[in-house]
Amino acid sequence: MFNVILRKELKRVFTDKRLIFSSFILPAVSIFLTYIVLGMMFSNMVGDIREHKASVYVQNSPGSFREYYDTISNKVNMNIEFIEADKIESIKDSILTGEADLLVEFENNFEAKTAGYLDREVPPEIKTYYNPSEDYSKDARGNFIDQVLNGYEREILADRFGNINYTTAFVIDRTNEEGVIVNEEKAKGKALSMIVPMLIGIILFSSAMGIGLDTIAGEKERGTMSTLLLTPVKRETIALGKVAGLAVVAVISALCSFVGIMASMPFASNMLMAGGSGGIPEFTLGQYGQLLLIMLSLVGVNVGLVCLLSVRARSVKEAGSYVAPVFMIVMVAAFSTMFASGTPETYKFAIPVYGSISAIKAVLNFELGIDQFMVTVISSVVVTLILIKAITNTFNNEKIMLNA
Amino acid sequence: MIQVYNFTKIYKLSKKQMAKQKTKSNIKKAVDNISFSAKKGEIFGLLGPNGAGKTTTLRSIATLLKATDGTILVNGYDVVKDSTKVRRSIGFLTNELKMDTHFTPGYTMAFFGSLHGLSRDKIERRTEELFSLFGIHAFADKKIGDLSTGMKQKLSIAVSLVHDPEVVIFDEPTNGLDIITARTVTDYLRALKEQGKLVIVSTHIMAVASRLCDKLAIMINGRIVAEGTIDKILKDTKTADLEDAFFELYKETAKGGNADV
Numbered sequence: 116m117f118n119v120i121l122r123k124e125l126k127r128v129f130t131d132k133r134l135i136f137s138s139f140i141l142p143a144v145s146i147f148l149t150y151i152v153l154g155m156m157f158s159n160m161v162g163d164i165r166e167h168k169a170s171v172y173v174q175n176s177p178g179s180f181r182e183y184y185d186t187i188s189n190k191v192n193m194n195i196e197f198i199e200a201d202k203i204e205s206i207k208d209s210i211l212t213g214e215a216d217l218l219v220e221f222e223n224n225f226e227a228k229t230a231g232y233l234d235r236e237v238p239p240e241i242k243t244y245y246n247p248s249e250d251y252s253k254d255a256r257g258n259f260i261d262q263v264l265n266g267y268e269r270e271i272l273a274d275r276f277g278n279i280n281y282t283t284a285f286v287i288d289r290t291n292e293e294g295v296i297v298n299e300e301k302a303k304g305k306a307l308s309m310i311v312p313m314l315i316g317i318i319l320f321s322s323a324m325g326i327g328l329d330t331i332a333g334e335k336e337r338g339t340m341s342t343l344l345l346t347p348v349k350r351e352t353i354a355l356g357k358v359a360g361l362a363v364v365a366v367i368s369a370l371c372s373f374v375g376i377m378a379s380m381p382f383a384s385n386m387l388m389a390g391g392s393g394g395i396p397e398f399t400l401g402q403y404g405q406l407l408l409i410m411l412s413l414v415g416v417n418v419g420l421v422c423l424l425s426v427r428a429r430s431v432k433e434a435g436s437y438v439a440p441v442f443m444i445v446m447v448a449a450f451s452t453m454f455a456s457g458t459p460e461t462y463k464f465a466i467p468v469y470g471s472i473s474a475i476k477a478v479l480n481f482e483l484g485i486d487q488f489m490v491t492v493i494s495s496v497v498v499t500l501i502l503i504k505a506i507t508n509t510f511n512n513e514k515i516m517l518n519a
Numbered sequence: 520m521i522q523v524y525n526f527t528k529i530y531k532l533s534k535k536q537m538a539k540q541k542t543k544s545n546i547k548k549a550v551d552n553i554s555f556s557a558k559k560g561e562i563f564g565l566l567g568p569n570g571a572g573k574t575t576t577l578r579s580i581a582t583l584l585k586a587t588d589g590t591i592l593v594n595g596y597d598v599v600k601d602s603t604k605v606r607r608s609i610g611f612l613t614n615e616l617k618m619d620t621h622f623t624p625g626y627t628m629a630f631f632g633s634l635h636g637l638s639r640d641k642i643e644r645r646t647e648e649l650f651s652l653f654g655i656h657a658f659a660d661k662k663i664g665d666l667s668t669g670m671k672q673k674l675s676i677a678v679s680l681v682h683d684p685e686v687v688i689f690d691e692p693t694n695g696l697d698i699i700t701a702r703t704v705t706d707y708l709r710a711l712k713e714q715g716k717l718v719i720v721s722t723h724i725m726a727v728a729s730r731l732c733d734k735l736a737i738m739i740n741g742r743i744v745a746e747g748t749i750d751k752i753l754k755d756t757k758t759a760d761l762e763d764a765f766f767e768l769y770k771e772t773a774k775g776g777n778a779d780v
Contacts, residue, residue, distance in 0.1 A: 119633045131621055338617035342678070345581060345616070346634040347607040513584050514531070 116348045117356050124360025138326050138368045143375035150379035169193045169216040169255035172206045177226040183267045191262045210246050216255035218244040229271050301481045303396040308479035316449035316472040320417045322368035324438055327361050327421035332434035350510040362418045405488050406478050412495035413471040419502025426509045458482045465494040522556045526589035528575050549575040551741040562712050564732030565721040571738040573721035577690050581611040610684035614694055620664030624655055624674045628681055635682035649677035668695050687711055688719045705731055725762045739772045
């Protein structure tokens with residue numbers, strides 16, 4: 116009887132073009148297109164900043180600076196204009212509106228003060244004015260300091276010491292080719308684990324939510340549930356058939372969404388991996404198995420939650436109002452793992468949803484211990500069983516099932 | 520055979536229901552200590568106005584609702600303790616029961632036949648019989664969502680009878696049907712009676728009750744106020760027809776108060 120109900124639930128979904136489109140195709144395609152667009156926008160933004168020719172205004176610059184700048188002007192991607200003091204305020208306004216990127220102001224008598232370094236207490240100052248909320252402006256300041264002022268300082272020191280080599284006290288890692296000690300796979304995993312676990316957590320819940328509301332609350336609303344309850348099938352079997360049907364649909368829907376994420380990787384890897392090195396780490400078969408079991412047990416919790424809330428509602432609309440706050444909690448749990456550093460304490464893996472998403476993150480980081488894995492899966496299975504028990508009990512409640 | 524002993528059903532009302540029904544009490548006695556029995560080979564009718572407790576009684580016999588007090592036996596099985604066995608032997612039809620609009624009548628028959636544990640051959644045979652009888656073949660491959668109300672009602676009747684039940688319980692069986700289909704249904708119920716099955720119907724239409732039923736229980740405000748053959752009820756109420764008998768009983772009940780708490 117369980118098979119008959121399960122088959123009917125699957126037939127209900129897989130013979131309905133609209134449901135196939137909304138449950139499987141639409142999430143996958145929308146995720147694919149969203150990430151491609153966001154990835155392209157992210158790449159464009161990075162490229163745009165890199166290619167942008169910064170507008171830099173320099174006031175009160177000493178002659179030595181101008182001479183130095185002439186020697187490097189073709190190497191820096193900046194348009195430097197030397198200005199008088201009366202233009203400072205208008206340039207500041209331009210920086211605020213984004214028309215100018217940087218204003219650099221040299222202290223009066225800069226050259227004399229640098230030359231008289233033996234007679235003064237503090238070195239002369241170069242002031243920079245920029246807008247940190249503007250990427251162009253922030254980038255222009257960094258580049259100006261790195262590419263222009265650092266070199267100019269070395270020129271001054273070379274004059275001071277009589278040899279440019281004297282300006283370098285030490286070099287870091289000049290010959291050290293083995294300085295970077297990193298597990299490449301782990302590094303890739305760490306980049307992947309920034310956003311992907313959060314996405315998986317949200318997708319798995321929204322997949323169950325998308326169709327789960329109709330499976331039970333929809334049947335109650337349409338009056339088809341009572342017809343089913345009149346058959347000589349145990350209420351527990353009907354409940355289990357519906358939960359299993361929803362679980363299958365949720366897993367397939369989540370897989371479709373996951374395919375959408377993976378397909379968008381080449382276009383959106385910078386964004387999805389939070390600027391990481393890119394590429395999929397080489398996981399072992401055991402780690403893939405762990406990922407699968409964690410995700411399946413998480414699907415169990417999600418489906419159980421959606422079914423329990425749906426079965427208590429009289430209509431799809433009412434069920435939606437019950438499920439929406441739970442979805443918010445799931446989203447908070449998913450996002451909180453995104454910003455967590457290190458592996459949480461073992462007991463935290465027992466927290467439904469949060470523990471599972473943390474465990475997925477730990478697998479991608481190559482940091483999940485067997486005890487943490489067991490705690491996650493056992494906790495999710497226990498919670499799922501409790502939810503199923505609550506659902507089957509509710510199926511026997513005439514007031515809820517028949518609105519009596 | 521159906522035996523109902525001292526059956527009482529009390530609903531607990533939510534605040535919303537209390538407001539809707541304009542009552543300060545959070546309980547409503549829908550059925551108040553009724554007893555009756557019906558045996559194979561007869562058509563037993565529950566006659567009464569809307570809200571009399573007919574549907575609650577039938578839903579309880581069909582195991583959808585649990586009695587607050589009393590016992591109901593179907594073919595010797597208690598509807599609470601042996602609900603699965605009871606459901607196997609009854610076919611229940613009410614307007615509240617609907618079919619999934621996405622499926623075809625053919626699939627729906629096969630699905631419910633499977634849930635009743637019928638073999639594929641038996642399902643095909645019963646489908647053929649019932650579809651021919653109610654003229655469902657013409658729309659057997661259409662989606663239920665595309666069918667008219669009458670077509671859906673015909674299908675609901677066929678689905679409720681797919682497992683050839685010993686006891687047939689129809690709540691307002693001719694509601695929503697055109698005159699020809701209504702006649703087909705009442706004729707079929709008579710045929711089921713001839714086959715030795717027990718048929719229980721509820722109705723608020725006097726003509727249906729007097730034309731169809733061998734025995735009647737008249738329910739008003741959750742109580743049975745008269746029970747027996749139509750002749751017996753007419754004799755007891757000293758009236759000439761069922762409608763007069765009903766109003767006579769209704770007047771007497773109004774004097775004595777109602778069953779609502």
